[in-house]
Amino acid sequence: MLDVMLQILQRDLRLAFRRWSELATPLIFFVIIASLFPLAASPDEAQLRSTGAAVIWMSALLSSLLALDGLFRADSEDGTMEQLILGPAPLGLVVLAKIVAHWAVSGVPLLVLAPLVAMSFYLPLTALPGLIAALALAMPTLSILAAIGAALTVSLRAGGTIVGLLILPLTGPVLIFGTRATELAALGEPLAGPLYLLAALAVLSVSLGPLITAAAVRTALE
Amino acid sequence: MRAVPLRSRLWRAFHQLGSPPYVYRLAGRLSPWLGAASCVLLAVGAFWGLVLAPPDYLQGDSFRIIYIHVPSAYLSMGGYVLMAVAAAIGYIWRMKLAHGVAVCVAPLGAWFTALALITGGIWGKPTWGTYWEWGDARLMFELLLLFLYIGYMVLRMSFDDRDKADRVSALLAVVGVVNVPIVHYSVEWWTTLHQGPTLIREGGPSITMDMLIPLLIMLAAFSLFFGWLLCKRLQGEILRRERRTRWVRNLAAEAAA
Numbered sequence: 104m105l106d107v108m109l110q111i112l113q114r115d116l117r118l119a120f121r122r123w124s125e126l127a128t129p130l131i132f133f134v135i136i137a138s139l140f141p142l143a144a145s146p147d148e149a150q151l152r153s154t155g156a157a158v159i160w161m162s163a164l165l166s167s168l169l170a171l172d173g174l175f176r177a178d179s180e181d182g183t184m185e186q187l188i189l190g191p192a193p194l195g196l197v198v199l200a201k202i203v204a205h206w207a208v209s210g211v212p213l214l215v216l217a218p219l220v221a222m223s224f225y226l227p228l229t230a231l232p233g234l235i236a237a238l239a240l241a242m243p244t245l246s247i248l249a250a251i252g253a254a255l256t257v258s259l260r261a262g263g264t265i266v267g268l269l270i271l272p273l274t275g276p277v278l279i280f281g282t283r284a285t286e287l288a289a290l291g292e293p294l295a296g297p298l299y300l301l302a303a304l305a306v307l308s309v310s311l312g313p314l315i316t317a318a319a320v321r322t323a324l325e
Numbered sequence: 326m327r328a329v330p331l332r333s334r335l336w337r338a339f340h341q342l343g344s345p346p347y348v349y350r351l352a353g354r355l356s357p358w359l360g361a362a363s364c365v366l367l368a369v370g371a372f373w374g375l376v377l378a379p380p381d382y383l384q385g386d387s388f389r390i391i392y393i394h395v396p397s398a399y400l401s402m403g404g405y406v407l408m409a410v411a412a413a414i415g416y417i418w419r420m421k422l423a424h425g426v427a428v429c430v431a432p433l434g435a436w437f438t439a440l441a442l443i444t445g446g447i448w449g450k451p452t453w454g455t456y457w458e459w460g461d462a463r464l465m466f467e468l469l470l471l472f473l474y475i476g477y478m479v480l481r482m483s484f485d486d487r488d489k490a491d492r493v494s495a496l497l498a499v500v501g502v503v504n505v506p507i508v509h510y511s512v513e514w515w516t517t518l519h520q521g522p523t524l525i526r527e528g529g530p531s532i533t534m535d536m537l538i539p540l541l542i543m544l545a546a547f548s549l550f551f552g553w554l555l556c557k558r559l560q561g562e563i564l565r566r567e568r569r570t571r572w573v574r575n576l577a578a579e580a581a582a
Binding site: 251255256258259261265268269271272273275276279315318319322323 | 462465466469473476493496499500501504
């Protein structure tokens with residue numbers, strides 16, 4: 104069972120590195136959104152500092168949605184997904200392996216990029232560990248939600264635009280606790296409270312999310 | 326003659342609920358009663374609440390909008406739970422009629438959510454000094470609930486095949502149910518502008534009897550009204566789904582004759 108998971112993980116990672124443009128798109132998207140905010144609002148230092156946390160979280164949210172949009176599309180078009188559904192391995196684990204692979208190539212680089220963006224928004228250096236911890240804890244929930252959206256719309260041609268409508272309303276709690284943790288970190292105050300809540304959301308979504316995603320893939324392709 | 330045991334009678338009732346002609350007739354028989362009862366209770370509750378109940382010591386007469394606002398907000402959440410439960414039953418037991426119920430509840434729930442937001446805004450202006458407050462968690466999550474209803478309806482519409490639309494959208498309805506407890510507890514978790522719970526709280530309701538009784542009447546009236554509309558919509562939905570069957574054709578022939 105774990106064997107199948109590892110094989111899918113390896114396969115998806117190899118595919119991702121071969122199509123590096125798809126791998127880079129969500130990251131560049133993240134940086135572009137963040138850098139357009141000062142143009143839309145104002146490049147004033149005080150204002151950038153006060154909106155920095157919000158900008159980083161919104162950009163991370165949108166880019167993770169974009170990164171996982173095509174999670175099942177290519178595989179369902181060439182029939183791989185149907186073989187995986189018919190195969191002996193539980194589909195929940197298969198889906199989890201695919202999500203982990205996507206998270207590794209799109210989420211981890213985001214954790215490296217986010218502090219750079221945060222520094223350009225004048226967030227204090229002491230806030231960066233807190234920001235990275237909060238993003239790392241929020242990533243599983245966001246990835247699972249995006250995966251559910253991708254699975255629900257896998258058989259639709261115009262999937263991408265609908266996914267946002269379906270999934271963004273559910274990201275409210277992550278956004279609240281994530282920005283709260285970042286603000287507390289910027290003020291140099293203890294931020295364990297929101298981090299625990301983000302961790303709780305991550306546990307909830309990682310334990311139930313793959314099952315729902317698997318059910319959605321199975322239903323959409325049956 | 327031997328009485329039929331209760332358990333087998335319940336089983337029969339459960340199986341009958343899966344039969345479209347039976348439910349069609351049941352909804353047709355229920356709806357005039359629901360309609361009449363909701364109209365009477367709406368009239369009584371509105372008169373009692375808007376005229377007879379004493380004005381609030383702090384908010385004066387503006388508090389009277391709770392007789393519309395609270396029942397709408399309660400139905401916006403109750404409607405979502407009903408939709409999700411119906412969708413889950415439809416998904417798990419492959420019961421098409423349950424999907425039909427979920428489809429009918431979605432627009433009703435969305436309208437009551439919109440009504441709760443609008444009446445809340447109208448009430449907010451004299452009491453908070455603003456129609457809309459971005460910082461308030463209750464308002465935000467109620468708005469997100471509206472988006473969830475809309476997302477459910479949009480997802481359904483983007484499928485051509487009704488069976489697939491039923492089953493895929495059912496999963497979305499079930500996932501979205503996590504939002505309902507957040508809406509309910511938002512006023513306790515984040516204390517901002519919206520007042521705390523009045524009815525369902527530790528130590529019983531924090532409202533005087535003269536105001537509470539008309540509120541309960543309005544809650545009952547709105548629920549019956551919701552049930553009435555649901556019966557009507559469900560009849561239409563059943564006819565749409567079963568339009569190629571013999572019993573619907575017979576029904577149409579009877580109506581035409």
